[in-house]
Structure formats: structure tokens, C-alpha cells
Amino acid sequence: NAGVTQTPKFRVLKTGQSMTLLCAQDMNHEYMYWYRQDPGMGLRLIHYSVGEGTTAKGEVPDGYNVSRLKKQNFLLGLESAAPSQTSVYFCASRRRAGVGTGTDTQYFGPGTRLTVL
Amino acid sequence: AQKVTQAQTEISVVEKEDVTLDCVYETRDTTYYLFWYKQPPSGELVFLIRRNSFDEQNEISGRYSWNFQKSTSSFNFTITASQVVDSAVYFCATLSGGSYIPTFGRGTSLIVHP
Numbered sequence: 635n636a637g638v639t640q641t642p643k644f645r646v647l648k649t650g651q652s653m654t655l656l657c658a659q660d661m662n663h664e665y666m667y668w669y670r671q672d673p674g675m676g677l678r679l680i681h682y683s684v685g686e687g688t689t690a691k692g693e694v695p696d697g698y699n700v701s702r703l704k705k706q707n708f709l710l711g712l713e714s715a716a717p718s719q720t721s722v723y724f725c726a727s728r729r730r731a732g733v734g735t736g737t738d739t740q741y742f743g744p745g746t747r748l749t750v751l
Numbered sequence: 752a753q754k755v756t757q758a759q760t761e762i763s764v765v766e767k768e769d770v771t772l773d774c775v776y777e778t779r780d781t782t783y784y785l786f787w788y789k790q791p792p793s794g795e796l797v798f799l800i801r802r803n804s805f806d807e808q809n810e811i812s813g814r815y816s817w818n819f820q821k822s823t824s825s826f827n828f829t830i831t832a833s834q835v836v837d838s839a840v841y842f843c844a845t846l847s848g849g850s851y852i853p854t855f856g857r858g859t860s861l862i863v864h865p
Contacts, residue, residue, distance in 0.1 A: 665851060674857070675857075676842070676855055676857040676858055677842070679852060682851060682852065684851055692852070731848075739801050740844075740846075740853055742795065742796035744795050745795065745796075
């Protein structure tokens, strides 16, 4: 299993450009998440999805859009990049808890380092 | 609402010292889960351990041990005989049963000097 993968690993954008970050997981997990990590701020949730075709806002959703057309993929889009979106972006996935099995662990991708000039 | 406090922003030790990373959580739920993750300088987030609220047994894995105490709402992480490779940022997190979203602490940066 590759686990959670993210594409690309690095990207530099100019202000106003758009781009899409791709997250893919091969663990058949129902839940997927996008976080951003900034120095001293820990992990902040941007958007998440609890199933194919569903998405929800997290703590810092402004300036981002997401889509979950396939269960294994979760896309994060920046429509018009701003320098404030310079960050490291992490995708994560987690299996939905079954009856009597409790919750499962959230597994993270390797991250995408994005710089917006 | 859940909250995780990692009061130690940065800890610096010399190799072979023992070090404890503190984690204090807040939750109103009776069923919840606690996690520790490691983020080495290479940047990836590595899962270390998961504990549920019904299991207060301490856990030991090699040089790592975890002390879960519901009475003090703490889930502390101890590294025995620290090594340079332990240098990383360590995150504690909690997740309530039935919730979709874990709550992470701000992380503790551990620096182990040779």
C-alpha cells in the first residue's frame, strides 16, 4: 500500500494564479482531510470529507475549494493564490469506525510545500 | 468542544537524557481517543500511538512510553535515553467518539543535542 500520497511535493505560484493539489489514498478510507501547517500555528483544518461526493468546511476554509468525486481522491483548489496561502499542506485519511471497533487512526500524506510570491 | 494543550513549546536535552512531553486534553465526552504523532525535520507526520478512553494502561514501546491518566486529563509521552534521531516536533491529538475532526495540540519541538 502506498498509503496517502500528495501531488505535487513542491510548487511556487505567483499571486493570482490557480492550482489544484491532489491527495490520493489506497486504504479505502471514508474520511479525508486537508490541513495547512504554518510555523507556530500547528495544524489547521481547511476542509474535510466524510464520503464520496460530500465536503465540509474546517477552521480556515476561505480561499480554498475542494472536491471528492472519487472515494480515493480529495482535491484542494486555490482559485486565486495569495501570499498568505504560503504554507505546507497535508492531506490525511481515516477509516470510518465500525460497530464495536472504535475509531481509527488518521494517516497523513508527505505534504506539499507551496510558496506564493 | 475539545482542546489539547502542549504547554512545552520547545525542549532541549543532551543525548541519553530522559525527556517527558506533556499533553493535557479537555473533552466532555466519555468516549474519546488520544494520539501522538512525530514530525521529524523531513516533514512527514508519523503516527506513534492511539489510546481509547477506556484503556488507562500505560504503554511501552522500546524507548518510548506513554502515561495516560484520566484523573488529570493527561497523556504524557516519555523518551528514555534520548537520541539525536528523536529530534522532531511531537503532536498530541484527541478525537471524540462519533466526531469527524481530531483536535491537535500546537506541538512540542524536541531538540536532542549530541
